[in-house]
Amino acid sequence: MTEQLYSKILGNDGAPLLILHGFLGMSDNWKTLGAAYAENGFATHLIDQRNHGRSFHNPAFDYQILSEDLLRYADDHRLEKINIIGHSMGGKTAMTFATAYPERVSKLLVADISPKRYPPHHQQIIKGLQAVDLDRVTSRGDADQMLSKYIDHPGIRQFLLKNLHRKGGDNFGFRFNLEVLANRMEEIGAALSPENTYAGDTLFLKGDKSDYIKQDDEQLIRRHFPKATIKAIPNAGHWLHAENPKAFLAESLDFLQN
Structure with missing residues (x-):
């Protein structure tokens, strides 16, 4: 199906x-x-x-x-x-x-x-998202702090962190498929x-x-x-x-x- x-x-x-x-x-x-x-x-x-x-x-x-x-x-x-x-x-x-x-x-x-x-131009955003250690995230604030080392603009961080969700219990995850999107950067700009x-x-x-x-x-x-x-x-x-x-x-x- x-x-x-x-x-x-x-x-x-x-x-x-x-x-x-x-x-x-x-x-x-x-x-x-x-x-x-x-x-x-x-x-x-x-x-x-x-x-x-x-x-x-x-x-x-x-x-x-x-x-x-x-x-x-x-x-x-x-x-x-x-x-x-x-x-x-x-x-x-x-x-x-x-x-x-x-x-x-x-x-x-x-x-x-x-x-x-x-041309690919989201490299810094991808780098920042990859640097978010989801195993150590206990709140949106934790993720924001990790992301802030790569992305200065709070509005962009807020936009990205709308994708953060609780997967169950205390585990957080991103809704987007970061691995695939990071690997397909050329396709985004095609x-x-x-x-x-x-x-x-x-x-x-x-x-x-x-x-x-x-x-x-x-x-x-x-x-x-x-x-x-x-x-x-x-x-x-x-x-x-x-x-x-x-x-x-x-x-x-x-x-x-x-």
Whole structure:
């Protein structure tokens, strides 16, 4: 039997909207915005991608495989046509899915990532997570202290430590599959194949303080996605949906509802 992706579904009526988190994230990161989409008439599926959140762990990991997971999910939930929001790594999955199965996508929204290759740049985060001695962790504070030797930014540590959970008794573990993700760093930044295109409605939202989508990337974006609109969310970096959720919600609803 094929393993299923974990999801949280908010709202049963309306057009299906599938939301894909970024690297080392999980569906919970989107629950506030997910509730807002549900209130605005979307059956909202917050999905944990493989090796993340509460979904299964598996050593096979690239964007083709992640998009096939999404296809199985849509089939299992009898979702013929879907809207997709994907942030960062989730945006790469969403782009791959839309170009592979264009007939299954109504609208595509990509948050702060472009189709280009990104060199591995999470090495310090991975190093820090690998340095967390889970056998010695008795609280989130312990893990935070261990992580702080590698990551100065408390907000990033807080984001990562949302993945810390009690496995039973006093034992802690991470929800993500650190071993596989550390070994597949090249895959995280992989480019969309040059021949992959999607001719449907597409919106790229970027943080105005982020450098993930540069001016030079716009030509490449439109080569893959000829109907793409590219807009900036003010006062936001790479985690634009968390840093300016009000503007992100307004822009995304304007796109999804019209």
